[in-house]
Amino acid sequence: MSRTAVIGDGPAGLSAALLLAKNDHDTIVFAQDGTLMHKAHLYNYLGVEDLSGSDFQNIARRQVAAVGADLREVEVLEVASADGGFTVRTDDGEETVDNLILAGGKAAGSFAEALGADRADGALTVDADGRTSVDGLYAAGHLVRPQRSQAIISAGDGAAAALDILSREAGKDVHDWDVPPQD
Numbered sequence: 001m002s003r004t005a006v007i008g009d010g011p012a013g014l015s016a017a018l019l020l021a022k023n024d025h026d027t028i029v030f031a032q033d034g035t036l037m038h039k040a041h042l043y044n045y046l047g048v049e050d051l052s053g054s055d056f057q058n059i060a061r062r063q064v065a066a067v068g069a070d071l072r073e074v075e076v077l078e079v080a081s082a083d084g085g086f087t088v089r090t091d092d093g094e095e096t097v098d099n100l101i102l103a104g105g106k107a108a109g110s111f112a113e114a115l116g117a118d119r120a121d122g123a124l125t126v127d128a129d130g131r132t133s134v135d136g137l138y139a140a141g142h143l144v145r146p147q148r149s150q151a152i153i154s155a156g157d158g159a160a161a162a163l164d165i166l167s168r169e170a171g172k173d174v175h176d177w178d179v180p181p182q183d
């Protein structure tokens, strides 16, 4: 089974981590809890009527931890390519992963640059599944489109990247669909 690191714990990173870990994918999230969501109050997130951004984050973090993602409260200092994958360095040491999702907001832009991902007009280039020009490297959320920064867009981006990783690993399209509990 492959292993994925997610840099960032806003809606983009946590959404990716939720889908990955819920499907038993080995998932590490590097988190600093510096998300813009702590400044927000949600009235425009479909399905959520009225919720503070901090409450949204608390729920999302609980969900992600409950499905088994490894949520680490530590800053990523450096990333590098390594033998078909990536290394992620923090003050706690180094991790080697097969896939890397950059979801750290603007702050993560330097990591994409270090890994040689293509840019156009100053913005990181990704496809609809969040794939960059570097195999195994994804980017999602505010980092990818700071001019369209909305929580629900970030969450959707993260989910698309996760499904792409799961689908590539399975060799077929994967959906994460649940049905209501039976009585």
Ligand SMILES: Cc1cc2nc3c(=O)[nH]c(=O)nc-3n(C[C@H](O)[C@H](O)[C@H](O)COP(=O)(O)OP(=O)(O)OC[C@H]3O[C@@H](n4cnc5c(N)ncnc54)[C@H](O)[C@@H]3O)c2cc1C
Pocket: 007, 008, 009, 010, 011, 012, 013, 030, 031, 032, 033, 034, 035, 036, 037, 038, 039, 040, 041, 042, 043, 044, 045, 074, 075, 076, 077, 103, 104, 105, 106, 107, 108, 140, 141, 142, 143, 149, 150, 151, 152, 154
């Ligand atoms: C005042 C204000 C009000 C807003 N109101 C709304 C609103 O009402 N509705 C709405 O939809 N949106 C709102 N937004 C926008 C919304 O907050 C963002 O669109 C959303 O937070 C983007 O999510 P993201 O996951 O892409 O990035 P972010 O939320 O920026 O999350 C990135 C995360 O990655 C972490 N990180 C960064 N670098 C590293 C690193 N090296 N190592 C580890 N972790 C790292 C950061 O600490 C942060 O927690 C508002 C924004 C602001 C500023």
